[in-house]
Amino acid sequence: MAFDLIGLRAAVARHGRVSRVVIAATHGSTPREVGAAMLVWEGGQSGTIGGGKLEYELARLARRQTAPRRLSRHALGPEMGQCCGGAVEVLSEIYDAADVEALADQTVIARAGAPGCAMPLAVKRLMTRARAQGIMPEPQMIGGWLVEPVARPTRALWIWGAGHVGRALVQVLAPVPGLHITWVDTGADRFPEDIPEGVSVLPAQDPARLIGHAPREADHLVLTYSHALDLELCYGLLAHGFASAGLIGSATKWARFRKRLAGLGHVPDQIARITCPIGKPELGKHPQMIAIGVAAEILNPAPDEGTKNKSSFA
Missing domain, CATH: 3.40.50.720 (NAD(P)-binding Rossmann-like Domain)
Incomplete structure (x- = not known):
């Protein structure tokens, strides 16, 4: 999976404020993998993070979200009543046209899940390898930072x-x-x-x-x-x-x-x-x-x- 910047740009152009909800980490059995994402706006959404109550609740929360970025953890069995039994960490981010434009030249997008979290050395190394050698990392959470390669047509x-x-x-x-x-x-x-x-x-x-x-x-x-x-x-x-x-x-x-x-x-x-x-x-x-x-x-x-x-x- 990769960060679909083209799809996000198109959604923002059509709907204005758009939330991107992405699976940042998984624990145990889960319906989707790290990097799976959906876009949510008032009155609609696209993509999927696995369906069921998890997706329904996170879409609802994304429409009510006011903070630019929100990291949360959800136990699929006890909290959502789903049979998978695992847990997911989910990053929900709000984007507008200016936010999307700021990402235009990026090949890898890395950001902290919570304010004030300094970029770990491991993330810096991944970013350097991507820029200097073109080695794209897999989507992953490292030290509270979510790292995603930008999707490119292959x-x-x-x-x-x-x-x-x-x-x-x-x-x-x-x-x-x-x-x-x-x-x-x-x-x-x-x-x-x-x-x-x-x-x-x-x-x-x-x-x-x-x-x-x-x-x-x-x-x-x-x-x-x-x-x-x-x-x-x-x-x-x-x-x-x-x-x-x-x-x-x-x-x-x-x-x-x-x-x-x-x-x-x-x-x-x-x-x-x-x-x-x-x-x-x-x-x-x-x-x-x-x-x-x-x-x-x-x-x-x-x-x-x-x-x-x-x-x-x-």
């Missing part, structure tokens, strides 16, 4: 097409930690009004021209409204390079694409790097079912590199 996914399946894929995949989605289609009117956080929208009359801007280690999903555009994108991606590429379509479509790509100069081993069809056909053809199957491939790639027509996201 994987780039380009989704080509904003139709029904493209929209379903973005809805399913946008919340995945560490994933940054670039969403491409032929015009701004192709996209929905509400774009999830962590998604960059790129309308372009000629989407294939954007291929050169994609990192060569990016994953790609091609599912536009046009078979001709799909073919052009597959051709361009094979020339550009990618970590993985998936194409929506039937076995018949893929057979035709293989023949045409070969005719355009790509050899069979190159063409075979593209997976088609994508998802899990047994789940059905509904856009949400396709999205669930593709998400499963992305999050749990096939372990056998030699498996024929394996997931392209290995």
Whole structure:
């Protein structure tokens, strides 16, 4: 887990005052791990620290909180009536736009759970390693200080097409930690009004021209409204390079694409790097079912590199 500064910034922009409630330490059996967090504002919340009465009570307290920061301990069995039996230490912090802006350049965020608690030497060392060597620490409480690395995207996914399946894929995949989605289609009117956080929208009359801007280690999903555009994108991606590429379509479509790509100069081993069809056909053809199957491939790639027509996201 990591400090989701992008999500916090978006919540503050929409709601003004926002409380971030994060699990700072655990003792025994608990529903969530250190670093699990939720955002709370008047009339709503996002994220989860485990649900149940613990989450309900801490959300209620966060809305009433006046101190900038509050550290508390909760025994899940005796205090909350939950079966986990362990205990959690929870840090609840209030943020506004100025607070978020002050964190803009941070890679690791460390703060005391209570006023007047000097930064321990161990925390200083972690901060120095992070800044000088890029070694990010795990979320942890040290000497009354909570240390959290700031979440950074570690994987780039380009989704080509904003139709029904493209929209379903973005809805399913946008919340995945560490994933940054670039969403491409032929015009701004192709996209929905509400774009999830962590998604960059790129309308372009000629989407294939954007291929050169994609990192060569990016994953790609091609599912536009046009078979001709799909073919052009597959051709361009094979020339550009990618970590993985998936194409929506039937076995018949893929057979035709293989023949045409070969005719355009790509050899069979190159063409075979593209997976088609994508998802899990047994789940059905509904856009949400396709999205669930593709998400499963992305999050749990096939372990056998030699498996024929394996997931392209290995």
